[in-house]
Amino acid sequence: MESPRPSHTCPACQTPVLDAVAAFCSHCGRPLVPADSPRAKWHQSVGFLLIMIFFVLGPLAIPLILKNPRLSSRARWILVGVALLYTVAVIDAGRRMIASVTSTLNTGLSF
Ligand SMILES: [Zn+2]
Incomplete structure (x- = not known):
């Protein structure tokens, strides 16, 4: 065995x-x-990391990625890049939503 x-x-x-x-x-x-193997813990799986990035921690998941012993250094930097891009996208979407609501309110008040 x-x-x-x-x-x-x-x-x-x-x-x-x-x-x-x-x-x-x-x-x-x-x-x-x-x-x-038993050494591979559930919180070190890539799926868990992706859930943390997209639904829980966002950029705060980066330390989890960097400390993960199951990822190669290349995989780590890819996941860090994904986390950063996702953060930028969320911030941009929030800004656009606020701009959209603001312009709707402004035009709504003028009729
Ligand atoms: Zn080898």
Whole structure:
């Protein structure tokens, strides 16, 4: 039976892993821990992060993204970019809504 953490070598390329808490191989970049292992916690899943970004925390979810050991550094920056773009879009939509309501009120008062 396969161990969830096979000694201290990368399961993909067999390179020795020096960092005991590394989630990704420094040589080939593949995850050292299978996604369904007990070490993969529910709050570290990408789906949970996306829910936090879009419905709960917005840009405040960025620390969660940066601290997530299951994401590669590239995936982290993509998610940070998504969070920032979403924040800008929400702010812009809010500004437009206020402008729209203001102009509706102004024209409504003049008839
Ligand atoms: Zn490797």
